[in-house]
């Protein structure tokens with residue numbers, strides 16, 4: 001694996017998941033793979049899980065890490081070409097990416113959708129600029145359109161807990177006070193379909209995801225109906241794609257509640273976290289024995305570790 005920007009960088013998905021589950025059984029087997037190598041984690045937005053699970057994954061591989069919080073520590077970056085840099089942005093991505101790539105063997109970046117301009121977010125300007133100007137392999141830690149490390153952790157979690165070969169997985173929109181990106185939902189939908197699971201997406205009208213993310217999933221506007229027979233309920237809020245970045249509904253009836261879970265096939269509950277309790281999901285659901293939110297977050301270590309393993313192996317073979 002040269003870089004990890006999206007599902008497109010995965011050659012063999014079942015093999016990647018199998019490898020992650022093997023690593024989880026014995027996380028220190030490849031502790032020499034990262035020796036004398038280093039990774040820079042660049043954050044343009046906050047993080048708990050991605051930051052710490054990435055450092056833990058690197059630690060397990062003997063890889064050193066440095067963290068740059070662009071918001072509080074770095075110069076504000078300009079991504080547009082040909083502009084006169086006479087505003088608040090002190091450094092251009094052309095120099096920043098080239099410099100960081102000259103210091104480190106692997107570079108990982110988090111840059112959320114700004115939700116102001118759909119074309120800009122969906123062009124993946126930040127990830128693509130890093131890929132273009134940084135000589136080191138690049139890893140997506142949540143970008144304008146996707147969160148592939150999360151989707152891989154979700155897939156690992158479902159593989160561990162499924163009781164049938166092709167489980168019914170339901171991605172449900174849930175209310176939130178703020179406008180959130182579509183990234184997690186986009187990636188989850190793509191990865192679940194790549195894994196050949198039976199995916200239903202449920203949301204109020206106006207919250208349709210981009211066509212490439214919906215793919216062949218069933219779209220059901222009646223949440224109660226969508227929940228019927230589900231093996232996994234995956235809750236997430238996202239803002240509108242068609243009326244870009246807007247909050248069209250805060251309807252509390254879309255919250256995941258214990259009463260609704262009764263319609264499922266004793267489904268397990270999932271969420272990428274952080275989650276707003278009693279806004280997205282009722283305490284009774286997230287605190288139930290069917291909740292997988294903590295094992296799911298734990299698997300973020302192994303999704304990053306398997307990606308790093310494949311990238312480090314590629315670096316080794318190309319030198």
Ligand SMILES: NCCC[C@H](NC(=O)CCC(=O)O)C(=O)O
Pocket residue numbers: 142178180181183184237272273274275276
């Ligand atoms: N990394 C996983 C989710 C990150 C982000 N959530 C958030 O910003 C939640 C913020 C809040 O609840 O205020 C998102 O939806 O893409």
Ligand SMILES: NC(=O)OP(=O)(O)O
Pocket residue numbers: 046047048049050051142150272273274
């Ligand atoms: N799920 C996830 O990416 O969490 P953080 O935003 O805390 O990294």
